[in-house]
Amino acid sequence: MSKVDLSQFTFKGLERPVIEDLRTMSAADKEQLIMSGVDVDETDRSASFLHMDHSNVHCESNDPNVEIMDIKKALAKYDGLPDYFWKLIDKDKDEFTRAAAENLHGGYFIRTTKGVKIEKPVQSCLFIKADKAGQNVHNIVVVEEDSEVHIITGCLVADSHNAGAHLGISEFYVKKGGKLTFTMIHNWGENVTVRPRSYGLVEEGGAYLSNYVLMKPVKDLQMYPTIRLAGRGAVARFNSVVVAPEGSHLNMGNRVIMDAPETRAEIISRTITTGGTLIVPGHIQANAVPARGHLECKGLILGKGVIHAIPELEGRVAGVELSHEAAVGKIAQEEIEYLMARGMDEEEATSTIVRGFLNVEIMGLPAKLQETIQKTIAESEKDMF
Amino acid sequence: MLTIEDLHVKIGEREVLKGINLHIKEGETFILFGPNGSGKTSLLMTLMGFSGYTVTGGRIIFRGQDVTQAPSFERARLGLGMSFQRPPTIHGLKTRHLVQMCARGRQVDPEALAGKVNFTEFLDRDINAGFSGGEIKRSELLQLMAQNPKLVLFDEPESGVDLENMQLIGKVVRSLLSGELSPRAELSMKEQKSRTARSGLIITHTGYILDYVNADRGQVLYNGHLCCEARPRDILEHIRSYGYQECVRCLN
Numbered sequence: 001m002s003k004v005d006l007s008q009f010t011f012k013g014l015e016r017p018v019i020e021d022l023r024t025m026s027a028a029d030k031e032q033l034i035m036s037g038v039d040v041d042e043t044d045r046s047a048s049f050l051h052m053d054h055s056n057v058h059c060e061s062n063d064p065n066v067e068i069m070d071i072k073k074a075l076a077k078y079d080g081l082p083d084y085f086w087k088l089i090d091k092d093k094d095e096f097t098r099a100a101a102e103n104l105h106g107g108y109f110i111r112t113t114k115g116v117k118i119e120k121p122v123q124s125c126l127f128i129k130a131d132k133a134g135q136n137v138h139n140i141v142v143v144e145e146d147s148e149v150h151i152i153t154g155c156l157v158a159d160s161h162n163a164g165a166h167l168g169i170s171e172f173y174v175k176k177g178g179k180l181t182f183t184m185i186h187n188w189g190e191n192v193t194v195r196p197r198s199y200g201l202v203e204e205g206g207a208y209l210s211n212y213v214l215m216k217p218v219k220d221l222q223m224y225p226t227i228r229l230a231g232r233g234a235v236a237r238f239n240s241v242v243v244a245p246e247g248s249h250l251n252m253g254n255r256v257i258m259d260a261p262e263t264r265a266e267i268i269s270r271t272i273t274t275g276g277t278l279i280v281p282g283h284i285q286a287n288a289v290p291a292r293g294h295l296e297c298k299g300l301i302l303g304k305g306v307i308h309a310i311p312e313l314e315g316r317v318a319g320v321e322l323s324h325e326a327a328v329g330k331i332a333q334e335e336i337e338y339l340m341a342r343g344m345d346e347e348e349a350t351s352t353i354v355r356g357f358l359n360v361e362i363m364g365l366p367a368k369l370q371e372t373i374q375k376t377i378a379e380s381e382k383d384m385f
Numbered sequence: 386m387l388t389i390e391d392l393h394v395k396i397g398e399r400e401v402l403k404g405i406n407l408h409i410k411e412g413e414t415f416i417l418f419g420p421n422g423s424g425k426t427s428l429l430m431t432l433m434g435f436s437g438y439t440v441t442g443g444r445i446i447f448r449g450q451d452v453t454q455a456p457s458f459e460r461a462r463l464g465l466g467m468s469f470q471r472p473p474t475i476h477g478l479k480t481r482h483l484v485q486m487c488a489r490g491r492q493v494d495p496e497a498l499a500g501k502v503n504f505t506e507f508l509d510r511d512i513n514a515g516f517s518g519g520e521i522k523r524s525e526l527l528q529l530m531a532q533n534p535k536l537v538l539f540d541e542p543e544s545g546v547d548l549e550n551m552q553l554i555g556k557v558v559r560s561l562l563s564g565e566l567s568p569r570a571e572l573s574m575k576e577q578k579s580r581t582a583r584s585g586l587i588i589t590h591t592g593y594i595l596d597y598v599n600a601d602r603g604q605v606l607y608n609g610h611l612c613c614e615a616r617p618r619d620i621l622e623h624i625r626s627y628g629y630q631e632c633v634r635c636l637n
């Protein structure tokens with residue numbers, strides 16, 4: 001990755017006023033929000049959170065079992081959240097974590113009620129509105145015992161030509177028997193630098209299911225979200241769908257550490273480059289048995305670009321079952337011809353194969369969100385062929 | 386429906402079809418026999434317009450149009466439909482979705498069509514992913530039903546199919562060829578008649594399919610040449626008794 005010069009970005013003074021109703025935002029902003037998975041009507045969401053530049057501008061829960069507030073409020077209310085704040089990630093890990101620790105702008109604190117399955121998804125949105133804004137957020141999610149929640153996070157810039165830096169710390173706690181589905185849609189721009197730092201801890205019988213979608217250009221993104229399966233029977237699954245257009249430089253991995261028996265891990269990524277550079281590491285480490293892990297990394301180079309898949313399996317005790325499947329290639333001519341023989345022209349056939357390859361359906365997202373993603377894929381297909 | 390004139394085809398440097406002449410009329414089903422490697426599949430692939438099959442001479446006229454150089458999707462849209470022997474798996478493409486795409490905007494009910502080939506449980510599976518030989522046949526037929534082509538090209542409908550499924554496949558092929566799958570209620574008699582004029586070109590080794598379809602003409606493809614035109618059952622009988630050796634004599 002190229003060296004990031006954080007001094008280029010404005011990390012102070014971009015405070016924003018409260019937005020009571022997301023529908024009152026400008027049409028352009030709303031459109032961007034919608035494309036990032038946000039339901040601006042909030043009818044299909046149990047809670048909503050919007051952080052713009054340096055401020056939390058909107059925070060609302062429609063479900064008594066979802067506690068949601070700005071991280072600064074949560075720190076004040078809960079004595080600095082001693083059990084959760086900077087417990088999974090080292091403040092001094094790198095310059096980005098340090099920047100986020102020294103000058104915290106906000107971020108969400110979300111907690112479920114023990115034993116309750118939250119029906120509608122919770123949505124959060126991290127929005128860079130001003131040109132050259134630098135954003136430091138710290139998010140904490142606590143899924144209490146035997147509760148379930150789906151969080152949809154959209155991260156975006158107001159204008160795809162704007163410059164910006166997003167430094168995001170996320171700590172996830174899935175307690176015994178809890179289940180967190182975490183869907184993240186990145187909708188950055190060609191001049192945006194992104195450094196998420198995410199770590200999750202899953203206790204006995206818990207599940208962490210991640211869906212990640214990135215279709216738009218982003219100048220420079222590096223992340224390696226890691227989940228530690230700490231309790232018996234815990235499960236982690238990462239599912240990523242990524243398109244890297246020309247100008248994008250992405251280094252995005254996933255790591256699962258299996259520290260308890262009967263755990264399962266799955267890392268699946270589908271990547272397409274149409275000119276961008278994609279480095280896709282993946283790492284499953286198993287320290288207990290029985291443990292089953294599978295890593296699947298498939299890449300398509302359409303035209304030009306680089307895909308560098310680095311699958312790593314690390315068994316540290318006899319009896320682990322880890323496997324991987326990695327392939328970087330092109331669309332098979334035979335598949336195109338098969339569909340053409342059914343009456344599709346070459347473009348239709350290629351697009352059908354690409355959509356199948358990206359296989360967004362596998363994420364099981366709400367229908368409206370899935371439609372939005374399909375729409376974005378359709379748009380980015382213009383660069384593909 | 387289909388006229389093939391002096392068709393020469395090469396795969397790479399090798400000539401696999403060496404001057405084929407064939408005419409299939411509307412409503413007619415033609416049966417193609419021939420030993421392994423004689424070029425039968427190559428003929429179908431060439432008719433469908435696959436890359437790798439280079440036409441070095443001759444013409445293919447389909448429904449009055451010279452399609453010799455046409456891309457395969459144009460041939461498909463003109464009404465040419467083919468059942469593949471070894472179709473590729475397309476990950477993430479559900480059978481249901483492909484069936485809908487085969488219909489090209491016409492209303493089809495994938496559940497109902499799948500019901501006809503006992504394939505409803507497969508609608509939500511990725512197309513051809515882990516399908517057995519017999520399942521591929523049913524899947525291909527399902528797509529053809531949605532496509533509803535004027536001329537059906539079928540490569541060995543009975544290969545890899547158990548007896549029970551043979552009956553199913555035979556019946557479906559028959560209904561495909563009779564055109565009875567077309568929506569007809571709102572059509573006039575004249576339109577109905579034109580709708581029912583379906584043709585077929587079927588490759589078979591065993592001849593089981595003859596129990597189900599009305600086919601009165603057949604020929605043997607031997608080493609890239611067509612020969613021995615006769616009634617399909619007679620050809621089959623002849624091959625059973627004397628093998629393909631006779632064809633050599635026939636060709637000379």
Ligand SMILES: Nc1ncnc2c1ncn2[C@@H]1O[C@H](COP(=O)(O)OP(=O)(O)OP(=O)(O)O)[C@@H](O)[C@H]1O
Pocket residue numbers: 396397401419420421422423424425426427428437
């Ligand atoms: N892609 C290819 N490359 C090279 N040779 C090929 C290719 N495809 C077919 N051939 C050759 O062309 C000849 C004709 O093959 P074809 O598949 O048309 O035979 P067939 O009559 O369908 O045989 P079968 O009864 O075994 O299905 C064979 O000798 C075969 O090996």
Ligand SMILES: [Mg+2]
Pocket residue numbers: 425426427540
């Ligand atoms: Mg063959």
